Amino acid sequence: MKIGDTLDMKCRFCGAHEVELFLDLGDQPHCNRLVPPELESVKEPHFPLRVGFCRSCSGVQIDYTIPKENMFSDYPYVSGTTKTLPAHFAETSARLVERYGVARGALVVDIGSNDGTWLKQYAPYGLQTLGVEPASNVAKLANEAGINTWNKFFNEETAAEIVAQHGKAQLITAAGVFFHLEELHSVCRGIKNLLNDDGVFCVQAIYLGGMIENIAFDQVYHEHLCYYTLKSLNFLLNQHGLEVFDVKVVPIHGGSLEAHVGHIGARQISNSVNELAADETAKGLGKIETYQAWAKMVWQLNHDLVDELKKYKAEGRTVYCYGAPAKGATLLNSFKIGSDLVSLAVEKSPLKFGKMIPGVRIPIVDEAQVPRPDAYLVLSWNFIDEFLIKEADYLRSGGEFIVPVPKLRVYSANDIANIEA
Structure with missing residues (x-):
């Protein structure tokens, strides 16, 4: 397969067979499957790591999917190992609770909650918190720390179980996980069904605009199936009765999109949405040529760093x-x-x-x-x-x-x- 070919896949966002290859990083192992000493002599499996642009909806994505059970059932990353992330989540939690008047006892659900670092930050506000985390090792850490965590993948079925046991959520969060989702549309339906009529879904995802600006191609790996602009995120959510009503780019992880999402028509659309949409258009984030130019910069970085x-x-x-x-x-x-x-x-x-x-x-x-x-x-x-x-x-x-x-x-x-x- 060569650059410019149409990948053999349906677009993860819209289902069209129009995803054009623009960056091929070769066959690579699963990045988080660290090799233990006893397997030093065994070559681990390698999988294609190719990035494409959908000519139909402009969604950027990789084509090859390693089953989620292979990637996330056991996980070596924990959110609490740096000072930066807990501080970031503390600031975000305080801001969300104050802005949306989240009352004591209200339910907050964190999707892909890892070791519970974000949910810990809600302790001062008297909220009911629930984490949903597929990796058994880090879910165990969270529960041991007193953060109620279900060891499950979040999807439409899990959302229904939460509603049955706890009722609907006033606040749903997802940080560093929304690009991981193999069951992308099922997750969106689950969020739609779990969210209160006036509830807010806050998603933080590495921003594709920042990846382009920073030449941050290293944020491409098999766990990251989709790469979001405001346009592509809103396109996805609109299919499920949800919309972004406020948005900004926050500095965490080299630039992340923080989108505040509600049921369509539930909240007034902020000027920030129109402003970022215009900025994306001006920067060409809806055009394949932007990503082709970015790929050339990646290979120049390769040359410079190795030298x-x-x-x-x-x-x-x-x-x-x-x-x-x-x-x-x-x-x-x-x-x-x-x-x-x-x-x-x-x-x-x-x-x-x-x-x-x-x-x-x-x-x-x-x-x-x-x-x-x-x-x-x-x-x-x-x-x-x-x-x-x-x-x-x-x-x-x-x-x-x-x-x-x-x-x-x-x-x-x-x-x-x-x-x-």
Whole structure:
């Protein structure tokens, strides 16, 4: 298959057979299926990672679906490992409760609730909270922390069970999960049926506009089936009696779309919706040419980053990965960066210690147990400000951060003052 071909699929948004391939990242393993030591000699399965644009509805998506049960029944990522996310969710919770007058005792349902980090932030408001999380290991963490969590996939059937047991929800949230949904239309029907007449669904999803602006192709992986603009999100929701009535782009994860959604006609449409829609049109987010140009920038980044890492190697300087996030597996495998250029990945999550990044097989170790390298390749670039403050002493001692996105840049001690200011 070559760039410009029509992918053999129905569009996830509209069902048309008009999805044109514009970025092919090759066959890759499931990014979050970290390799344990006992499977070091066994090659993990690889699957096509191709991105297409629907000429009918402008929805951007990948074509190959790894079954959700294989990806999410056990999961190595937990939301509470950085300071940034809990703080972000605390701010968002306070804002939602105040703006919509969510009364004490009202039901809040979080879809893909992970370890309960977002739901914990509602404690001061006396709300009834329920998480729905398919990964048994992180659902267990949430329940142990006192956050009522169902270990299920959210869909139309699960929504009906919630209504039967708890009634309808005044607030439904979904952060970092709406692009994961294999049962996309069933989930939307479930939200429609679960939401109170005047209720609000708040969805936060990595914004395709930000991905284009930041060359953040590493946010493409098999778990992320769909990539949203306001236009494509609203097109999807409208099919199920829902609409975006307010929207903004928030800085989390390098730029996320925060859409406030209600039943069609239930709330007045904010100016922010028309303004962002106009901005998307001006930036060409509904045109295939925009994505074709973006793909060329991805391959230029490939060239520049590999050259930079080869320079460190030629100088005899060590480089480790700073973190082993899912997006890092996409970048490393797409650019074929292995342990010859980056020898280790350091982590703070015990769920990842002793395993290897799939495909490239870079070992993951406890960051506290290894000496510092000359430089870190920062794969979780979306938390770079937090990392610069946390690692100020390392940078002052001569260490460096190689940050590939949004623009290849090497940070040193000279950059600390700008962050602290």
